[in-house]
Amino acid sequence: MLNVLAGSNSVGKSSVIQALLLLKNSLADLLRTPLNGNYLLNLGNSTQVLSKSENNEIHIKYLYNNSTINCTWLVDLSKPELFLDGQKLYRTTGEISPLERHSFHYLHAERLGPRSFYEIGVENRNVGCQGENTIAILSSEAVEKPDYNVHSSLMFPESENPKLQHQVDLWMNYIIPNIDISPKRVREINQSYVRYNNNSPYNVGFGISYVLPIITAGLIARSGEMFIVENPEAHLHPSGQSRIGHFLAKVANSGVQVIVETHSEHVINGIRLASLQNEISHDNVVIHFFSKKEDQDQPDINTIFLNENADLDEWPVGFFDQQQQDIARIFKLRKEKRK
Numbered sequence: 001m002l003n004v005l006a007g008s009n010s011v012g013k014s015s016v017i018q019a020l021l022l023l024k025n026s027l028a029d030l031l032r033t034p035l036n037g038n039y040l041l042n043l044g045n046s047t048q049v050l051s052k053s054e055n056n057e058i059h060i061k062y063l064y065n066n067s068t069i070n071c072t073w074l075v076d077l078s079k080p081e082l083f084l085d086g087q088k089l090y091r092t093t094g095e096i097s098p099l100e101r102h103s104f105h106y107l108h109a110e111r112l113g114p115r116s117f118y119e120i121g122v123e124n125r126n127v128g129c130q131g132e133n134t135i136a137i138l139s140s141e142a143v144e145k146p147d148y149n150v151h152s153s154l155m156f157p158e159s160e161n162p163k164l165q166h167q168v169d170l171w172m173n174y175i176i177p178n179i180d181i182s183p184k185r186v187r188e189i190n191q192s193y194v195r196y197n198n199n200s201p202y203n204v205g206f207g208i209s210y211v212l213p214i215i216t217a218g219l220i221a222r223s224g225e226m227f228i229v230e231n232p233e234a235h236l237h238p239s240g241q242s243r244i245g246h247f248l249a250k251v252a253n254s255g256v257q258v259i260v261e262t263h264s265e266h267v268i269n270g271i272r273l274a275s276l277q278n279e280i281s282h283d284n285v286v287i288h289f290f291s292k293k294e295d296q297d298q299p300d301i302n303t304i305f306l307n308e309n310a311d312l313d314e315w316p317v318g319f320f321d322q323q324q325q326d327i328a329r330i331f332k333l334r335k336e337k338r339k
Helices: 015-028 132-140 164-175 206-218 238-253 263-277 322-338
Strands: 002-007 031-034 058-066 068-074 084-085 089-091 104-107 181-186 190-196 226-230 259-262 286-292 300-305
Touching: 002 015, 002 238, 002 263, 015 031, 015 058, 015 068, 015 226, 015 259, 104 206, 132 164, 132 181, 132 190, 132 206, 164 181, 164 206, 190 206, 206 226, 206 238, 238 259, 238 263, 263 286
Parallel strands: 002 259, 002 286, 104 226, 226 259
Antiparallel strands: 031 084, 058 068, 068 089, 181 190, 286 300
16 A cells, blocks of 8 residues: 655644654553654654643554554653653554564655765664665675565566666666666675765765665565655656656555655656556555644645546645646736736
């Protein structure tokens, strides 16, 4: 399933992702749920995460197929804490949800830009919240092992080599044409580095550094796992934004639960194109559009579906209509100037 979170700034999209990350933290530690640190959360103290209601209760409910996770915390307003405790956690029996799986993939909106070297940390299938482990993974000998082979459903069209590095190269060239990626490991200093077209990362801009972790994480993720990515369009040309939408649709179609926060209509159009090309079924795409009036505490959320022609079943006011508004304004001003 591919879930897209869209809408203007400060209307609740990030809060949905933060709630999922908070619940993930809670499942890892049933005694205390840290509000800061893990997954780059920076939520302050327990009183700062309460809504503007009279209820001092925080409740998160997560549904996945035939399983449900409910988590509730009661906040003592007289005692602000940097964690939530006293929680009541309830889980129905059923299928293990993506949040409960060991492998969990999350990419923060602020990913690492160009770097000369990257630290080599714990060897696992996770690029890190800022993509900090991406080059270490790609420069590791482990990527040559079958465990890292890309699933056939995610392999680049008409390619035959399932090796991770090869598939990363193909997909990166699809997003950013004519790019050659050469990751290397320096064992003596326990660090890795990368060259793009034999150039330093500093000489090729931010786009490559920002999208490479998305491609790597998407190809590493397995069916039944979760992949959350914020602003996949950052630093990309519109054609690259459309193609990253296409790629994320392929990842979702492989059985990964993908959650995307985006401000880009190009990303959404890339998803729609993927649907028309049968890369993902239209009923496996859901767009949640957040909007809020000035006097509202909580946002309105319109859930938008695609039909078999990849048309949206609803187009609420404010949903990627700025281009039409600007063009109408341009024509009006031109007409006024000719008078």
